[in-house]
Amino acid sequence: MEKWDLFTRLNDLFAPMDCNQQVETYRALLEDWPDKQKPMLTEIAGFASIAVFAKMHLSDYTRLPFGVHHKAFFEAIPRGERGQKVNILAPRGSGKSTVITVFYPLHCIYYKYLYDQFGMESEKYILILSRSYGNAMDRIKDIKSEIEMRRSLQHLKGDDTWGEMRSVTANDILLVPQSRGGKVRGSLYKGYRPSLVLPDDLDDIDSIRNPNTLQKDEDWFNSDLMECGDADTNFICVDTVKGERAIANQLRYRPAWRNIFIQAIPNPDQLVHPDAEHLWQEYRKIYANTALEPQERSAQMEGFWTEHENEMNAGVEETWREKWTYRSLREKEFDQGRAAILREYQNHPVDRELAIFDMENAVRFTVENDGLLRTDDRLVRWERLSGATIFLDWAGIKESLDNCFAAVVAILWEPAYKSSYSDMQTPGAYGYVHQVWMERGSRGKQIEALCDVYRNVYDFLALRSRAQFNVHLFCEDFVDTTGDQKENFLRHYESISLAKEISPPLQFLPRQRNKEERIASLEAPIENGWLAFHKELPKIFIDQMREFPLCDFNDGPDSCEGAWSCKITETENERQAKRDRANQRVRDSQLLKF
Structure with missing residues (x-):
């Protein structure tokens, strides 16, 4: 044959x-x-x-x-056709980058002779791009390491031109990495323009939400990248939808592009189970109960699942069950919030037309004689409180209505009974938003408010708690400013805190994640009751929490996320016990050495 x-x-x-x-x-x-x-x-x-x-x-x-979606990937890959444009949008961890930037290039290299023999026109110049040069270089390294390490592929390794910037295989195919925005037009190899262009994960959230950066990236994509080849060049883009304006999402509406759109749960309506959501909410209560011993919590979850699995899983279609089960995705939702699941696994980023936080059903609390009484009827006794973190989200010095607010948020902390939960991203603490200050005003006014909130919170705990506690002061770092603003701010704080007899140092917290994304991360703590709110907080703060991300200003939620991120997960007694154990280990080791 x-x-x-x-x-x-x-x-x-x-x-x-x-x-x-x-x-x-x-x-x-x-x-x-x-x-x-x-x-x-x-x-x-x-x-x-x-x-x-x-x-x-x-x-x-x-x-x-393989998952069912992998066949869609493979079928979308051009096999002999030229001048094709394919856009693959798939969840994180779906194998999209592996298939398109490792499997496919290696297939093209390994079978170059058959492509030519069968008249399918082999690749001559493969260009792999990513948001950074380092990421693109990693894709090339993956290809090269497979060629170097696998006996069946080693005959493909090039000789003198097997380098970092450009690598030529033994059968004369050039591999080149490049970053988003990098120079790609006019690049030739032996008279050939790139024959296969593989943009992988070009978009990032910060860029698509910055109009200037987004426009620059769009211009580069349309004018440079799409013009780097010729009529026979094949383009295969792979990404996850990170926003409506993201380049990968815009390609869905261009008629020249073939689009492959994959979701971990193909029917998005099933993310809220049509028949058994009440069981999932009962399961969530067990999952979120960090007051339980970890083993007991896991046992209760497993027992509940075993009893109700058929109902809780009924009718749900899973794209890649071996990687993402419906149960694992719902648990991720409980841990990270629905916004994260929609973005990372459903190709559906946060809808800016819908509020994220269900503040109507969020846990609230009142101050009673014996402790904090939560609306879920749990009493947090005073001795359970380990301290507080107070966070200042500073603002510009203008007091006009078009300027953002400065916000100070104080959160009291109740460590969980066990302070280490390896399977949870918010380990070991319940937070209680106890006091909020929000106003427009000078830096001096903002610092005075920070000191006043500290004094109120410290006195509040000192009068009620018989245990030792810590109160920490944090401020958003001045990472995006120039000059000596940070030094002036710190001197201003030292002057005011000295006059008000406030002793703790002010700690600066760098915040490099996209603002909306980090605020949205509060969804799971609020839904799970890990973050509760005093019933008498300022209306403007609660309104901003309720309306986020639709509100004109989100300084209150931003300050709340800052305070939440600086949680205290241990009581002072637990910390002292740790120090005592460490000191004892040092003494024991010295005795052994002697």
Whole structure:
């Protein structure tokens, strides 16, 4: 049988199968195939199916079974067609970058001779791009390391031109990394422009929310990147939708592009289970109860799941069950918030037309004689409070209505009974938003408010708590300003705090994450009751929390997130016990040395 005939036969055989069926079919054929013809079967099966090729040569990447979405990836890859434009939008961890920037380039390199022999025009110049040069270089390194380490691929390693900036394979295919915004027009290799262009994860949240940066990136993409090739160049973009204005999302509406859109749960309506959501909310209560011993909490969760699994999972379709189960995604929602799940796994970033925080059902609390009484009827006794963090989100010095507010938020802390939960991102503490100050005014006025809130909170705890406690002061760092503003601010604080007899040093907190994303991260703590709110907080603060991200100003939520991020997870007695144990270990080691 000729190679072409075998290829067309296998192509037709594999066409209706998913990736795992293709692999199993190849293995079954190999067992019954004549020994002398087995090498040709292996050769052509890997060419006909990139999934089979990956299982043969790249086993470290294929430990899990393929998901149904991987077939969509492979079918979107041009096989002999030229001038194609493909846009793959898929969740984090879906294998999109691995398939498009590792499997496919290696397939093109390994089978260059068959592409040419079958008249499919092989690649000559592969350009891989990412948001940074380092990320793009990592993709090239992944390809090169597979060639260098795997015996079946080592014959593809180049010689003198196997370098960092440009790598040429033994069969004369150039690999080049480049960053978003980098120079790509006019680049040639032996007279050829890039024949395969693979932009991988170009978008980032900060850039798409900055109009100037976004416009610059769009201009580069349209004028430089899309013009770097010729009429035969294939483009395959891979990304996750990070916003409506993101380049990857805009490509969905361009008729020249073929779009592959994947979600971890194909039916988004099932993220709120149509029939068993009440069971999921009961499960969430167990999940969020950090007052339980970790083993007890896990046992209760598992017991509840075992009893109700059929109802809680009924009718739900999962794209890649071996990687993301419905249960694991719901637990991520409980831990990180729905906004994070929609963005990372559903290709559906936070809808700016919808408020995120359900403040109507958030846990509130009142101050009683014995402690803080939560609206879920739990009393937090005074001795359980370990201290407080107070955060100032400073503002410009204008007092006009068009300027943002300065905000001071004080959170009291109740450490969980066990302070280390490896499976939770908000470990070991319940927070209680006890006092909020929000006004427009001078820096001096802002610092005075910070000191006054500190005095109020310290006196509040001193009068009620019989245990030792700590109150820490934080301020947003001046990372985006120039000159000596930070030094002047600190001198101003030292002068006012000295006059008000405030002793703690002011700590500066760098905040490099996108503002809306970090505020949105409060969704899970609020939903789970880990973050509760005093019933008598200023209306403007509660309104901003309720309306976020729709509100004109979000200084209150921003300051609240700052205070939450500086949580205290241990009581002073627990900290002292740790210090005592550490000191004892030092003394023991000295005795042993003696």
